[in-house]
Amino acid sequence: MDDKKQKNDKGMSRRNMLKWLAAGTISAVAGSYGWRRTMSCGKDGYSTAGVMPEIIPTDKMTYRTDPHTGKKVSLLGYGLMRLPVKEGANPNSDEVDQDMVNKLVDYAIAHGINYFDTAHPYHKGMSQIAIGKALKKYPRDKFFLATKMPTPHMPTLEQAKEIFEKQLRDCQVEYFDYYLLHNLQTIEVYKEIYENRGILHYLLEQKRKGRIRNLGFSFHGTRSLMEYLLNLDLQWDFVQIQCNYHDWDRGAELPAWMQQSERVPARWMYEKLTEKQIPITVMEPLLGGRLTRLSRSAIAILKQAAPEQSIASWAFRFVGSLPNILCVLSGMTYMENLQENICTFSPLQPLSEEEHKVLDKALDVFLGNRTVPCTGCQYCTPCPYGVDIPAVFAHYNKCVNEEQMPKDRMDEDYRRARRRFLIGYDRSVPELQQANRCIQCGQCVSKCPQWINIPKEMQKIDRFVEKLKLEK
Ligand code: SF4
Ligand code: SF4
Structure with a gap:
């Protein structure tokens, strides 16, 4: 179905689309980045949305070439942590709405997205199964599939082997294009799981067998861990980092007991990895949606500079402007979010110097209001005492x-x-x-x-x- 027809089927004319964007898309935009669709942004309705073109392009996606494989990866990647769920189900539950996932994946592929990123714990294992079903009808060389070894589960070698085999079965593939050691935080845990228990050796063996094409890690850790990992006698094929304009010079906060020199600004990681010629995939480009929910005054600054641009697009364009970024992941729950993101990346317009200044100004204003840097990822749940x-x-x-x-x-x-x-x-x-x-x-x-x-x-x-x- 072409885009125009799809919009007509929804009965949404351009005029209505504009009205919809002005009045309330905030709820839909926020929803896709992990928050409920019903969330609103103030009763006087200031908007974080942008204006979508009449026709969403199918052939303008920006691609980056993976220097290790020579293959072209879409700069916008599909993060599969927040899939649509059945009516009334908890957004993180395993009750994934498979029909909707199929539609989203078909639409994404038709519009040039070819990178899909899932993980063992997403939707309690159902994310891998759902993407396996959705991609089954496509030739294997038409998409790149990424998944991860669940580090926080502290698997033994035997468990890691079982997990890996199950991942291949669940995803209905014979190899993973990109495979990550998930969520590395400290040297101690990394050494225990991947060195002492032999899991890294096992994964390298799978790579030699062609069951993993590119091996990397996703990182939420300390500076010394990153230095340790980059100094190993091992060529990482890629690394996934949290990168966005908020964390660029600051990095994620560290607990008070940890030396603040361990804090890792995204810029520092980007430069280190680029120096080592390791391509980067990006997670949290919107900081779990926080960068779509800036303060009222910060939004006003961005809207004044570019009224038609969504607030999310500023964040995507910031990371997409960096040349060593292979792929920017976005968790897109709803069709509206997928369409909006496709527009941002088709093609991606790098930020100009002037726009960088505007963004800096908006960020300064936003940082003046102290929020808790929670991305809503839910990794901390359930609290044994019931706190949500x-x-x-x-x-x-x-x-x-x-x-x-x-x-x-x-x-x-x-x-x-x-x-x-x-x-x-x-x-x-x-x-x-x-x-x-x-x-x-x-x-x-x-x-x-x-x-x-x-x-x-x-x-x-x-x-x-x-x-x-x-x-x-
Ligand atoms: S507080 Fe919980 S939901 Fe928020 S970022 Fe931390 S782990 Fe994720
Ligand atoms: S009671 Fe829950 S929220 Fe409070 S510290 Fe314990 S786990 Fe965390």
Whole structure:
């Protein structure tokens, strides 16, 4: 079905499309990046969306050549962590909506996307099965499939072998184009699993057998771990890093107990890997959607510079402008997000110097509002005491970004902001899952790839809420 027909079938004329974009696409855009479709961005409806062209191009995708294989990889890659699920199901559950996945994958391929990135834990194993089904009808040389060894599961060698064989079966392939050691954080865990238990040796053997074509790792770790990995007597074929304009000079936060010199700015990693001629795949280009939910004032700066561009497209264009980026992953849950992203990358327009300055300015304004750097990845869940960690942070961040935090009691708007915060909190986080349920056990801390001190943040939010409740 061509794009024009598809839009007509949906009964959406250009005029309506524009209205839709102006009035409420925020909800859809936010949804695809891990948040509920119902999320809104302020009652006066400031928009983070852009304007899509009448026809979405099928032949303008930007490609990058993998220097190791000479093959052309689409710069936009399909991240499969947040697939559509059946009506009423939890967004992270295994109840994946296979029909919708098939439609999205068909559409992606028809518009030039050829890189698909799944992992063992996504949708409790169903992501691998779903992409296997969706890609089955395509010739094997028409797509690149990536998946990962689940480091945080601490597998033994025997378990790793079983996992790898199951991954091939689930994905219905005989080899993986890109295979990653998933979520490396510390030298100790890396050494234990991949060196002491022999799992790296096993994976290299699979590479020699042609069952892995490119071996790399995904990284959420410390500077010394990255240095260690790059100094091994081993040529990594590619590396996946968290890279976006927020982390470019700052890097993800580290826990207080860790030396701050261990913090790894994305720029530092990019330069190191480029020096070593290792191509880079990018995760979290939107920082789990946070870069689509900037503060009101930061959005205004970007919208003034380019009213027709979505807020997400600024972030994609930032990473896509870097020449050593092979592929930028985006988790696209809904057709609207896929279409919008295809437009951004077909072809990708690198940011000009002037646009870089605008983006810097918007970021400075955004950083003036302190949010919790939670990407909503859910790796910290479930909390044994029932706290819905990502939901608590999401509500708090939303109020900060919308500049609707109750601050000073002397403010005219204080009573209204206080009420709005508390009512919104009760609506978005059930009472038994709120921050006051956190007993500070610390079990979630090591699971967070953003190194957020979750118990401390929970305590802060709880105190803030209690204060608001007392101040009637
Ligand atoms: S520290 Fe709090 S949020 Fe984290 S696992 Fe323990 S009770 Fe849950
Ligand atoms: S707190 Fe950390 S682990 Fe939990 S959802 Fe947020 S970023 Fe992910």
